[in-house]
Amino acid sequence: MAEIRLRNLVKVYPGQQNPATDNVSLDVADGEFLVLLGPSGCGKTTLLRMVAGLELPTEGQVVIGNRDVTYLPPRDRRLSMVFQSYAVFPHKRVRDNIGFGLAMRHVPGDQIRAKVAWAADLLRLTDYLDRYPSQLSGGQRQRVAVARAIVVDADVLLMDEPLSNLDALLRLSFRAELKKLVGELGTTTLYVTHDQTEAMTLGDRVAVMRGGHLQQVGPPKELYNDPVNLFVAGFIGSPAMNFVSARIEDGKLRLPFGDVPIEGRLKERLAESNGSHRDVIAGVRPEHFEDARFAPEIERPLKFRVNVDVVEEMGSELYAFFSVKAGQVHARDLEELEEDAGAAALGHGSGETVAVARLSSESDARAGTQTELVLDTDKITVFAPDGRNLMRAES
Numbered sequence: 001m002a003e004i005r006l007r008n009l010v011k012v013y014p015g016q017q018n019p020a021t022d023n024v025s026l027d028v029a030d031g032e033f034l035v036l037l038g039p040s041g042c043g044k045t046t047l048l049r050m051v052a053g054l055e056l057p058t059e060g061q062v063v064i065g066n067r068d069v070t071y072l073p074p075r076d077r078r079l080s081m082v083f084q085s086y087a088v089f090p091h092k093r094v095r096d097n098i099g100f101g102l103a104m105r106h107v108p109g110d111q112i113r114a115k116v117a118w119a120a121d122l123l124r125l126t127d128y129l130d131r132y133p134s135q136l137s138g139g140q141r142q143r144v145a146v147a148r149a150i151v152v153d154a155d156v157l158l159m160d161e162p163l164s165n166l167d168a169l170l171r172l173s174f175r176a177e178l179k180k181l182v183g184e185l186g187t188t189t190l191y192v193t194h195d196q197t198e199a200m201t202l203g204d205r206v207a208v209m210r211g212g213h214l215q216q217v218g219p220p221k222e223l224y225n226d227p228v229n230l231f232v233a234g235f236i237g238s239p240a241m242n243f244v245s246a247r248i249e250d251g252k253l254r255l256p257f258g259d260v261p262i263e264g265r266l267k268e269r270l271a272e273s274n275g276s277h278r279d280v281i282a283g284v285r286p287e288h289f290e291d292a293r294f295a296p297e298i299e300r301p302l303k304f305r306v307n308v309d310v311v312e313e314m315g316s317e318l319y320a321f322f323s324v325k326a327g328q329v330h331a332r333d334l335e336e337l338e339e340d341a342g343a344a345a346l347g348h349g350s351g352e353t354v355a356v357a358r359l360s361s362e363s364d365a366r367a368g369t370q371t372e373l374v375l376d377t378d379k380i381t382v383f384a385p386d387g388r389n390l391m392r393a394e395s
Contacts, residue, residue, distance in 0.1 A: 002030050002031075002064065002065050002078075002155035002156055002187070002188040003027065003028060003029055003030045003032075003064075003065065003188065004026075004027070004028035004051060004062075004063070004064055004156060004188060004190065005026075005027050005028075005061075005062075005063040005064075006024060006025055006026045006027075006047070006050075006051070006060070006061070006062055006063075007025050007060055007061040007062075007063070008023050008024070008025055008059060008060040008061070009021050009023070009024045009025070009047065009050060009057050009059070009060035009061075009062070010022060010023055010024075010057060010058045010059040010060055011043075011046050011047075011050060011055060011057055011058050012058045018211075018212065019058070019212050020043045020046040020212055021043040021046050021047050021050075021057075021212045022043075022211075022212040022213055023060075023213075024043070024047060024060075024209075024212070024213070024214055025214075026047075026207060026214065026217065028188060028190055029188070030188055031186045031187070031188055032188060032189070032204050032205065033182055033183075033189045033191065033202060033203055033204045034189070034190055034191070034203060034204065034205050034206075034207060035191045035192075035193060035198070035199040035202055035203035035205070035206045035207065036048065036190065036191065036192045036193075036207050036209060037193060037194070037196060037199040037206050037207065037208050037209065037235070038194065038208055038209035038210055038215075038235070039194060039210070039235070040194060042209040042210050042211060042212065043209055043211070043212040043213075044192045044194075044209050045160055045161075045192055047192075047209075048158055048160055048190060048192045050062060051064075051079070051156070051158060051190060052074055052077070052079060052081055052158050053069065053072060053073055053074035053076075053077050054074060056070075056071065057070065064077060064078070064079070064155060064156055065078075065155060077156075078154055078155040078156070079154045079155060079156040079157070079158060080101065080148075080149035080150070080152050080154040080156075080157055080158070081149065081157075081158040081159070081160070082142075082145050082146055082149045082157070082158070082159045082160070082162045083145065083160055083162070084160050084161040084162060084164055084165065085165065086133075086138075086141045086142055086144070086145045086165070087145060088133045088141055088144050088145055088148075089133070090132065090133050090134060091132075092132075092133075093129065093130055093131065093132055094120075094125060094128050094129045094130070094131055094132075094133070094136070094144055095116050095120075095129040095130065097133070097144050097148055098116045098119055098120065098125075098129075098144060098147045098148045098151060099112045099113075099115070099116045099148075099151065100148060101148060101149075101151065101152040102115060102116075102151055102152060105152070115151040116129070116147075116151065118151070119147040119148075119150055119151045120147060122147070122150075122181065123143040123144075123146060123147045123177075123181070124143070125140070125143055125144065125147060128140060137170075138165060138166050138167075138170065139166055139170040139173070139174055142162060142163070142165075142166065142174060143174075143177075145162070146162070146178070146181070150181075150185060150187070154187070155187075155188065156187070156188045156189070156190065157182070157185075157187045157188070157189045157190075158189075158190050158191075159189065159190070159191040159192065160192045161192055161193050161194070162178075162191075163175060163178075163193075163195075163198060164193075164194075164195070171198075175198060175201060175202065178202065179201070179202055191203065196235060196236050196237070196238065197238060199220065199236075200220040200224070200236070201220075203220060204219070205217060205218055205219055205220075206218065206219075206220050206223055206236075208223065208231075208232050208235060208236070210231055215228060215229065215231060215232050216228040216229075216232045220236075223236050224236050224237060226389070226391075226392060227381070227389055228388075228389055228392065229383070229387045229388055229389055230243070230281060230283070230383045230387040230388075230389070231387060233283050233381060233383070233389070234283075237285060237286075239286045239319060239356045239358065241283045241284065241285050241286075241381075242283065242284045242285075242286065242353070242355040242356060243281055243282070243283050243353065243383075244256050244281070244282050244284075244324055244353055244355070245279070245280075245281060245282075245353075246279075246280050246281065246282040246382070247278055247279055247280065248262070248270075248278055248280055248382075249278065253266065253270075253280075253282065253380070253382065255282055255302075255380075256324045256325055257302055257304040257324070257375055258302050258304055260300075260302055260377045260380065261300075263300070264299070264300055264377075264378055265378045266377070266378070266380065266382075266391075269391035269392075270382055270390055270391055279385060280382050280383060280384060280385070280390065281382070281383040281384075281385065282380055282381070282382055282383075283380070283381040283382075283383060284355075284375065284379070284380055284381075285379065286319065286356045286357055286358035287358045288375060288376045288379040288380075289357035289358070289359070289373050289374070289375055290357070290359060290360065290373065290374050290376075291359045291360060291362075291363035291364075291365060291371060291372070291373065291374075292371075292372040292373060292374045293363070293364075293372075294359075294360045294362055294363065295374040298374060298376045298378075299378060300376075300377045300378055301374045301375065301376065301377065302374065302375040302377050303372060303373070303374050303375075304372070304373060304375070305370050305371070305372050305373075306320075306322040306324075306370065306371060306373055307322060307323070307368075307369075307370055308320050308321070308322050308365050308366060308367055308368065308369055308370070308371050309321050309322055309323060309354075309367060309368075310367055311365055311366055311367050313361075314361075315361065316361055317358055317359065317360065317361050318358075318359050318360075318361055318363060318365065319356050319357070319358055319359075320356065320357045320359055320363070320365040320371065321354055321355070321356050322354075322355055322356075322357070323352045323353070323354055323355075324352060324353050324354075324355050325352055357373055
């Protein structure tokens with residue numbers, strides 16, 4: 001068994017007032033691919049390095065399988081790691097790079113050759129075994145780093161933003177290769193990234209971090225459809241969720257687009273907010289708008305007209321940006337998202353917010369024109385001013 005159990009991990013670096021990780025507890029099941037996701041400085045890499053043994057926790061415990069490895073050196077933890085910078089040896093040929101970990105363990109030469117050949121075949125490196133890293137592309141060098149990590153039969157595979165140095169096309173293709181490879185190996189994997197697309201496509205589960213704390217852990221679909229708070233909602237999704245000020249009043253949710261009766265899903269999940277929340281924040285995913293001419297049958301639609309400011313043609317769809325007189329939205333979560341460029345511009349000082357709709361490519365929305373949109377009101381998410389999702393059962 002190679003499950004990972006992290007218990008109450010705290011890491012305080014010398015000279016820093018706030019901990020890099022603050023009482024983090026997390027379980028990774030045997031064979032699971034779990035992604036740590038969050039903005040720069042949220043503590044995800046620190047957490048990974050504590051699992052690897054490259055950092056020692058100030059407090060807490062790291063258990064791999066049935067062994068407490070909190071203070072064991074990396075070599076005794078039965079794990080391997082792929083770094084952001086590849087970390088391949090420039091003076092060694094590909095075959096020697098891949099077999100380096102086995103050689104350090106004094107594995108017999110014939111076994112090393114067999115394992116290197118297996119990994120090279122798996123990662124399409126057989127034709128490059130006698131080349132040096134300088135003769136390889138970035139994607140090939142990253143495959144060498146992955147091959148070196150998998151040949152040692154580790155219980156746990158750790159990956160620290162391994163795709164961030166690749167260009168967009170290479171990231172896409174290598175992401176698919178990595179997903180297939182890890183699935184075939186069945187190795188327990190802990191993967192760090194700030195790229196939510198990577199997290200959503202690779203992870204069996206995703207753990208969103210912020211400020212050294214875990215925000216939410218769950219399958220990608222759950223985080224997307226049922227975020228625990230406004231920060232997770234804004235960090236997951238591209239384009240990001242739109243946020244506007246709203247008000248619960250007289251059995252209606254009053255939006256800048258119009259009034260929505262609190263019925264159906266809103267009534268079921270909002271629980272009338274117990275009468276305790278009046279000023280709220282409404283979240284709408286871009287795909288929950290549609291051009292009124294192409295809108296499918298929606299049970300509870302809300303139609304309204306907007307002045308389109310900018311249109312981005314994406315080929316199979318288009319993004320239409322428009323301004324909404326939404327009043328000022330004050331929430332600490334939103335301010336942090338803006339700093340990390342994780343959410344749409346919110347225009348706090350202007351009393352307007354910029355929203356984006358993901359529309360059919362057949363839409364005739366053009367910059368400087370008016371377009372009638374339809375909002376699927378059953379897909380609205382309502383947040384309290386403190387960021388909590390009011391539509392979750394525990395709210």
